[in-house]
Amino acid sequence: MQDVYFSFLILCIAASSFGIGHGQKVFNVVDFGAIGDGQIDDTNAFLSAWQALCGDDVAQGTPSLQIPEGKTFLLQPVKFQGPCKSVFVHVQVKTFQVQGKIIAPNTIEEWNNCQADYWIGFVGVANLNMYGSGLIDGQGSKAEHICFRIFYTVEVSFSVKLLKKQSRTLQALNFEKCDDLQLSGLTHVDSPKGHIGITDCNGVLISNLNIAAPENSPNTDGIDMARSTNVHIQDSMIATGDDCVAINGGCSYINITNIACGPGHGISVGSLGKDGQYDTVEEVHVRNCSFTGTQNAARIKTWQGGSGYARKISYEQITLVASKNPIIIDQYYCDGVNNCRNSSTALQVSDVTYSGFQGTSVDEEAIRLDCSDRGCINIVMDNINITSLDPGKTTYAYCEHTSGTSWFTAPYVPCLSVSGY
Structure with missing residues (x-):
């Protein structure tokens, strides 16, 4: 459609x-x-x-x-x-x-x-x-x-x-x-x-x-x-001090293709759920984009205490050049200005696919899936190869309250069921 x-x-x-x-x-x-x-x-x-x-x-x-x-x-x-x-x-x-x-x-x-x-x-x-x-x-x-x-x-x-x-x-x-x-x-x-x-x-x-x-x-x-x-x-160059593209609440059917991002904070879904707000985002598809010298690349960020969902999101065929946080889901987002408090409620993050990532990470932690107690569901990693910018170091992944599968993914993501590697 x-x-x-x-x-x-x-x-x-x-x-x-x-x-x-x-x-x-x-x-x-x-x-x-x-x-x-x-x-x-x-x-x-x-x-x-x-x-x-x-x-x-x-x-x-x-x-x-x-x-x-x-x-x-x-x-x-x-x-x-x-x-x-x-x-x-x-x-x-x-x-x-x-x-x-x-x-x-x-x-x-x-x-x-x-x-x-x-x-x-x-x-x-x-x-x-x-x-x-x-x-x-x-x-x-x-x-x-x-x-x-x-x-x-x-x-x-x-x-x-x-x-x-x-x-x-x-x-x-x-x-x-x-x-x-x-x-x-x-x-x-x-x-x-x-x-x-x-x-x-x-x-x-x-x-x-x-x-x-x-x-x-x-x-x-x-x-x-x-x-x-x-x-x-599509087909644009974006170099800024914040998100190259930010997709906020109430957005759906978003297609982002062939964007050269960097410097900047990546292509981000969110932030969502601020001040207990109900937010929804779905059908966001990012394809054939590059991230050079960015603080983040593929990012989903939500506040504690919010409600709603972020679902049916994909990042495919992504090139990374010295990105600090290549893949990150942050359900504990806080901008540093607000008094961010712990909460038992959060948006549901589900049906997120990362496919065809190639390139380098500045930090050894190349993948971070930091999800709330509600969890991130059906997270899929396919054909991921993120290495350290420093040839002497090895990248790793951190994940919490996350379920899904991975195929041929490096670094290894401990929360996901492994099908190839």
Whole structure:
């Protein structure tokens, strides 16, 4: 069923691409007053162009918001709101074409809204295609310190919880309730926090992106998704200070293919079940990905005290180059800020397959299945060969409350029934 869905989505992409140049109506932000010198605030011009596009009732073609090359556009936190008018919404893909450069403010005098949940947001825009060869630069190291200074006094006067809430702000690019979304070709750098957020979306195709942030930049996830279904991420390079891809609660039918991750914290399911929350994730499939110099590679992380499940998950044909935790299930996850307490309840982790892992681990412990008393059920290892980065050392596996099988797996996993080795 999922293959049929993605085949249909690809056909829609082909149809929309064919339509470009045939009846396409272009809304160039420069025509609406954008300067593009990197100094003057172009937010209002972008909004005016978007409102013209979104309110345009065209009978044929694809309305396109164009950001021309050779210019640098400064934007404050901005929301592009849908739904948009169109006679044939189901076939007319509204496009957001980026060829130039978009930057965030980089001084405390310029940044006017640190309370925003994102820097650039699209809400309720169906059939949105955002593509091009341009650059989206969050100027993260500067922006994060700006907002930290603004809210530091608030934290001192009131609570760490409030500071924590504000520290999740400033995701660079966020899509909420944007069904049948396409995102491709762009370069995303130095977000103040997460680079790309996908929330409450159904039908997403992300491809050929280049996402980069320093290895020591905190919480700079590459792609972070929640409550979304039928998401396909492929053919991209992601190097950040946090998860290359994070799959959070409410996600299902996620396919991640041909991603070069590193540095970063790997491709992670979770964290799930925080503050006793009920979370579910299922049908997540990661294939043909590489992890170079990552803190983790294939990771599932859940908090104690939560409920729900993470199931039907697979990591297949994985290449490891000096990964610190190549395979890890952590049901005792704690971010170090919270007062993490022991609990007798946990999410159920089941039906997880690891297949075709080859490469090196920085630590001798190459596999860690640290499951709660409820246990991790039907964990399958097949054709795993993880060796130490140090030729003089031997890798090993740790596991607790885990059941399943393994075929031709090295290092040996003591909790699993062995069929070959």
